Each structure stands twice: as C-alpha cells, then as structure tokens.
Amino acid sequence: MSRSFAPIAYAVAVLFVSAPLIGSVGATVIARNAANKPSATAPAAKQGAVHKIVLKTGMANGKMVYMDAKGTVNPTLKGNVGDTIEITITSGEGAQHDIVADGVFKSPMFDGKSAPTKVTFKLTQSGKFTYYCSVPGHRQIGMEGLLEVTGPADSSAKAPAAPATAVIGAAPAAGPIAPASTKAVSISQDPNAVPSPLGNRPPQLVKYAIETVELDGKLDDGTTFTYWTFAKKVPGPMLRVKEGDTIELALTNRKDSKAVHSIDLHATTGGLGGGEHTQVAPGETKTITWKALNPGLYVYHCATPSVAHHISAGMYGLILVEPKGGLPKVDKEFYVMQGDLYTNHKFGTKGHHEYSHDKAGDELPSYYTFNGSVGALGKEHRMEVNVGQTVRVYFGVGGPNKVSSFHVIGEIFDKVYSEGSTNTVKENVQTTLVPAGGATIVDFKVQHPGKYILVDHALSRAGKGLAGILEVKGKADATVYKSSDKGMTDMAH
Numbered sequence: 001m002s003r004s005f006a007p008i009a010y011a012v013a014v015l016f017v018s019a020p021l022i023g024s025v026g027a028t029v030i031a032r033n034a035a036n037k038p039s040a041t042a043p044a045a046k047q048g049a050v051h052k053i054v055l056k057t058g059m060a061n062g063k064m065v066y067m068d069a070k071g072t073v074n075p076t077l078k079g080n081v082g083d084t085i086e087i088t089i090t091s092g093e094g095a096q097h098d099i100v101a102d103g104v105f106k107s108p109m110f111d112g113k114s115a116p117t118k119v120t121f122k123l124t125q126s127g128k129f130t131y132y133c134s135v136p137g138h139r140q141i142g143m144e145g146l147l148e149v150t151g152p153a154d155s156s157a158k159a160p161a162a163p164a165t166a167v168i169g170a171a172p173a174a175g176p177i178a179p180a181s182t183k184a185v186s187i188s189q190d191p192n193a194v195p196s197p198l199g200n201r202p203p204q205l206v207k208y209a210i211e212t213v214e215l216d217g218k219l220d221d222g223t224t225f226t227y228w229t230f231a232k233k234v235p236g237p238m239l240r241v242k243e244g245d246t247i248e249l250a251l252t253n254r255k256d257s258k259a260v261h262s263i264d265l266h267a268t269t270g271g272l273g274g275g276e277h278t279q280v281a282p283g284e285t286k287t288i289t290w291k292a293l294n295p296g297l298y299v300y301h302c303a304t305p306s307v308a309h310h311i312s313a314g315m316y317g318l319i320l321v322e323p324k325g326g327l328p329k330v331d332k333e334f335y336v337m338q339g340d341l342y343t344n345h346k347f348g349t350k351g352h353h354e355y356s357h358d359k360a361g362d363e364l365p366s367y368y369t370f371n372g373s374v375g376a377l378g379k380e381h382r383m384e385v386n387v388g389q390t391v392r393v394y395f396g397v398g399g400p401n402k403v404s405s406f407h408v409i410g411e412i413f414d415k416v417y418s419e420g421s422t423n424t425v426k427e428n429v430q431t432t433l434v435p436a437g438g439a440t441i442v443d444f445k446v447q448h449p450g451k452y453i454l455v456d457h458a459l460s461r462a463g464k465g466l467a468g469i470l471e472v473k474g475k476a477d478a479t480v481y482k483s484s485d486k487g488m489t490d491m492a493h
C-alpha cells in the first residue's frame, strides 16, 4: 500500500487582545477566565506591601490545578501597583510544572523532587493578567488563574507599541523539526505476546506489577516520538484473568517520568476503574485490588489529565476476562490495538515529533497506528499462520478519539464477539465497528496462502500508517481461490 501525504488543515485558535503593559516589557497578556474566585490575598491597604503566597500543584475534579494553603483552586492573586508578590510553590502531585504570567513573572521548572521554588516580583501596572503553567497542555487542562493588580499605572511603564496577538498553544509544525532522537527504541508491542489460555481453573488471586515509562520511541523510519507507555510497549502488556478472579495490581511510575500516570481498567467495577486511586507520581507505587465480575475483552488506559494526551502517546492496553468455561480453542491468538496519534508535524516528516494539543483538540491525527508505530505488524513483528489454522485476534481501540471499522482484506470473520462481549457471537462478518475505548474478538480459519492486510476500512488512514500484514503459509486450494495473475500484495509496505 503506498502512502499518501494528505494535507492537513491546521485550525489554530487565535485570540486577539489589546495588551496592557507591565514594567518595561512589551507583554502579551490574556485576561480570560474572569470567574469570581476567592482571593488568596486581600488588596493591600498601602502601597509597597509584600504578599506571601504558598501554592502547590495538584488534581481537583479531573483537572490539574494550582491550590493555595486553604485548598482554593487557581486562586486569584491580588495586589496594588507598587506591591511585591512572593510565591513559594511546590509540585503537590510530583509532575513537572512552572508558573508564568507573560511579561510579569516566570518561575523555573520544578517537580516533586525540587525544593520549594520561590518567585518574587513587583507589581508595576494595574490590570488583570493570567498566570498559568507553560508545560505543553497543562494550561488547557486547568492550570491557569488570575492576577489582579489595582491602582494607578506606574509612570515608568512604557505604552504598548501595538496590539498584540496571542496564540493559545503553539501552532503545529512551526519552525524546523528537531532531529530524530538517537535514544529512540522500539515501542511496538509484539502481536504474538498473548498470555496462554487459563484452562478450567477456579477463581484465584492474580498479581500484576506494571511500570509506567516515558521514552523516545521509533514511530516510523527516521521519525521518533515522545511516547508514554505501560511497560515500554504500545499497547501495554495484555492481561488475562478469569471471571471471578481477584486482581491485585501495583502501578509504579518510573523515577525519571515527568508526568503523573494512572490506570483505569474497563473490566473493573468501582473507583473510576482504578483511575481514582492509582494517580502515581514519579518514583511512587499504588496498588488496587478488585474482582473481575464480568467476563469479556476490555480496554485499560491511563486516566491522568489530559487523558487524551496520555492515551494518544501510548498508554492503553487490553485485559481479557475469560468466561468461566473459557473461550473456544483456536490454533493462534494475536494482540492488536489501534491508536490515533497527534503530533506537531505532518505524517511522514522525518525527525522528532512531540504531542500536539491543538491537533488533538481538533481531532486531526497525523498518524494512525496498529501496535504503536508504522509498520509494527508485518515489518517489525511477523504475524504468521498456516493454511487450515484457526486464528483469533484480540483487537482494541485505544484511541483516544477515532473508532475503527476493523477489516482484514481477503478474509471473512467466521465469528465476531462484538464489543468484546463473550456472551454473544455473530457469524460471517466483513467489517466490525470498534468504538474508541472498546474492543472486539474476531475468529477466522485461513483457507488460502498469501498476505492478508489488517486495516481500518476508513482507508485514508492506511495512508497515515494504519496497515498490518498477516502471512498465511501453505498449499493453495484452487477450489477456494485461483487466478491467472501473479498478484500485488507484495506492494504492501
């Protein structure tokens, strides 16, 4: 299948503002989010007061935020012209952040291992200014608040030269791309990495320990990406338990991570699937214990804001809860997951890509992958079976956003366990719809040798990396299929 380089229309949210001025800097200031929030500091009675503010970062209502000593979320900071503000800030949940108000102040980056970070600045101009975290995406998921400065303008302040334009989030593909990472490793999960069937055993305690790892990975030939993973692979390890089992899952976030991570298993009842109690800072471990009440094939994923970022960057996997009697035996089982990836450069651009919140917000992926990278199935990892064998694919969509019209070119699914439900079987299906955050099990017998191509039948996506090869070896049966032509499947990849 040859690649097409479809142009992508980048939608960039541009907010025009007139720029008030602070000090001598021609500042671009965005005063949005004018919600009434309690003030962290009362307006000072006289000029020249010093306001000492203690802040920490953390999570509240599914967002990432700043909190003051009283627990006020994104408190409005207040003072008069001539006053001094002294902020002491720590990372409450352990991730890397800073605090910035354009043209007013900027702290260095800090994380859970940093000593409390102090930033001191004088208020020289009245107005409303937004403070925020400049780590990509953090502002969009809640890390912003207001700084209100009252009083007359400092006469030493210069007037703005011209109205300024502020772009919310960096525009994609602006400027040259960074070279491909020399540290990049393969992150593609092997589709053959399926745990063995569990047999007809009684329910038991099953223990899993999973580590979350951020690393540079190979996305395509000459192209690398900053992946966030469960156990260094995309998708994460396939888990296999039995209906009625109790699962003890310990999630560790590797020490060198910059973000907090977590796990939400769709097979879990309660605790937001585990997402509520597994928010782990770098170097920490948290454990949940839960019972697999419902059989079926389920997606798990990271549930730390921005969840779309964590999923798109690779944090998803499948857990099979075998029904009590097990699934019918087949000769070969595979593990495949689809993802949509939003990067700051176009598909096919060589170099190092980073996640793009703008493209994710617009749901315009630059890449689609099976098992994490372009060419993972067929080029990096082989999917091989023999004529006459029965094949099962555990297929899931990590997403975060796009559904899959899952299809295997040249094959018909003899059985489909739609939406991962092991209780119902459909027979003789050509294409099966798999929702974002959903899964399916397909079974088929291979009766003819050759290459079969796994696709999402939304076929423009094949031009953005979404194709896999299943190779069937053995003798042809001319009553099943024959031709006078030598064929074209060698063109694939």
Ligand SMILES: [Cu+2]
Pocket: 228, 259, 260, 261, 262, 302, 303, 304, 310, 315
């Ligand atoms: Cu995560």
